[in-house]
Amino acid sequence: MSRLHELHLPLSPAQTRELRELRVGDMVTITGSVTVSIGIPTHKRMAEAARSGAELPVNLNGGAFFHLSTYVREQEGVSVPLYLNPSTSTRYNAWMPEIVRGLGPRLVGGKGGLDSNSVAALRECGCVYLSFLGGGSPLLSRALRGVRSSHWNEYISQFRLLTLDVERLGPATVSxxxxxxxxxxxxSVQARARLPGILDRLRQARQSS
Structure with a gap:
């Protein structure tokens, strides 16, 4: 039976231990500061930092890094994030193992999951992947409370390394x-198991037409 967990960042020692107890299907909300980007150039730059040991302008160790898109508008000298929308994480498979191992986030997420190399890195580092509702921007955006920091601002807003303050972001699913x-x-196992039956029905349909 799935459970709802309310996580607060930075994680307390008790919640860090709790991450190991989360199971696929559990639901999570997040309150605190999370770092987001959907930029491929950003991921390449982060992976290079992990590889070389260079410091990022934000510390991801023990924190959260999500594939969430946002646009930040300047309003009377204040940076205002307008929305959150999940991006497909498989686009970043090439760089996520280095990011997880080298930069130390304990929560990552987006939509669509990650490949086996990334899953191995998550298991090795005790990191959890959260799936956010595709098309759930109106719900997710309610959690926005402000911009904590913005780096690599030569990129468009959605590609920048943005750290946002959120309150009860989610619910997201432990995937x-x-x-x-x-x-x-x-x-994948279920789909492969169903494939022979589907092909058989298609064959019968062609023969009867």
Whole structure:
């Protein structure tokens, strides 16, 4: 039976231990500061920093890094984030293992999951992948409370390394837990199991037409 967990960043020692106990299907809300970007150039730059040991302008160790898009508008000298919308995480498979291992986030997420190399890094580091509702921007955007910091501002807003203050962001679903269990693996197995029956029905339909 799935449970709803309210996580507060930075994580307390008790909540850090709790991450290991999260299971696929559990629901999570997040309050605190989260770092977001959907930029491929941004991910390349982050992976290079992890590889070289260079410091990022924000510390992801023990924190959250999500594939969430946002546009920041300047209003009377104040940076205002206008929305949150999840991006497909598989676009970043090439860089996520280095980011997870080298930069130390304990929560990552977006939509669509990650590949086996990334899952291995999550398991090794005790990191959890959260799936945010695709098309759920109106719900997710309610959590926005402000911009904590903005870096690499030569990029468009959605590609920048943005740290946002959020309150009860979610709910998001644990889709890959810290032990390497993945909802996407289960779906793949189910799809392969159903494929022969589907092909058989298509064959019968062609023969009867």
């Amino acid at each position: 890959i837990d810290a032990n390497g269990n993945s909802a996407y693996d289960d779906l």
